[in-house]
Amino acid sequence: KVYPNQNVASVDVANRIATIIKEKQAKGETAVLGLATGATPVKVYKELVRQHKEEGLSFKNVVTFNLDEYFPMKPDADQSYVTFMKKNLFDHIDIPKENINIPDGTLAESEIAAFCEAYEQKISSLGGLDIQLLGIGRTGHIGFNEPGSAPNSGTRLVILDDLTRRDASRDFGGKENVPTKAITMGVGTIFKAKEIILMAWNEKKADIVKKAVEGEISSEIPATFLQLSDHVEFILDEDAASQL
Numbered sequence: 001k002v003y004p005n006q007n008v009a010s011v012d013v014a015n016r017i018a019t020i021i022k023e024k025q026a027k028g029e030t031a032v033l034g035l036a037t038g039a040t041p042v043k044v045y046k047e048l049v050r051q052h053k054e055e056g057l058s059f060k061n062v063v064t065f066n067l068d069e070y071f072p073m074k075p076d077a078d079q080s081y082v083t084f085m086k087k088n089l090f091d092h093i094d095i096p097k098e099n100i101n102i103p104d105g106t107l108a109e110s111e112i113a114a115f116c117e118a119y120e121q122k123i124s125s126l127g128g129l130d131i132q133l134l135g136i137g138r139t140g141h142i143g144f145n146e147p148g149s150a151p152n153s154g155t156r157l158v159i160l161d162d163l164t165r166r167d168a169s170r171d172f173g174g175k176e177n178v179p180t181k182a183i184t185m186g187v188g189t190i191f192k193a194k195e196i197i198l199m200a201w202n203e204k205k206a207d208i209v210k211k212a213v214e215g216e217i218s219s220e221i222p223a224t225f226l227q228l229s230d231h232v233e234f235i236l237d238e239d240a241a242s243q244l
């Protein structure tokens with residue numbers, strides 16, 4: 001779906017999330033949201049905060065799972081995805097703290113495999129993700145599933161691509177300060193979500209969006225795996241869609 005700009009697109013995505021939350025509320029059930037970081041989803045979160053403040057949208061019945069976190073990463077660091085999520089969403093809504101799940105960047109490497117398994121289990125035990133939001137990195141990564149990721153991969157520790165670290169260098173004051181690893185949900189984890197929404201804005205994403213949508217399916221560009229799913233939508237602005 002191509003929208004004239006990211007503002008209207010983001011409101012549309014936020015409305016879909018709000019609808020899921022309200023439908024679940026009406027049934028006395030929990031809404032399970034898969035959330036993403038980066039600049040791309042910021043306006044979606046802004047609209048959800050607005051609906052909470054102005055329209056009384058409640059997040060009391062919402063459980064969230066974030067896609068990824070840098071490793072190692074302290075939760076209170078400026079660049080952590082914990083800080084990002086607090087700043088852009090969690091600090092402004094009524095979600096219970098214990099309902100928030102973000103991969104733990106403070107673990108010892110020996111603890112990561114068990115943590116990742118428990119993360120997957122927790123998602124499954126709640127009935128799976130009702131919706132998963134995605135951005136796309138210029139390597140074609142979703143979450144931090146870099147080139148080489150398998151279509152059935154699960155939550156795990158990965159090594160970041162050089163281009164991804166260069167793209168993150170502004171936040172860290174230089175590429176040398178960007179962690180070399182991350183914990184990410186796998187392509188297989190993302191695939192199990194009942195609805196997947198990949199958003200991309202601006203000209204700089206046009207090339208990778210074209211490859212993801214029209215290119216040959218390959219682990220070289222993990223986002224191409226989304227072509228295999230029948231419950232994925234690409235939500236684009238005109239600039240990101242300009243090469244399609």
Ligand code: GLP
Pocket residue numbers: 036037038039040041067068134135136137138142143144164
């Ligand atoms: C990071 C995140 C991804 C995100 C990507 C794009 O690598 N791990 O989940 O999609 O950045 O970021 P942006 O939305 O800022 O372009």
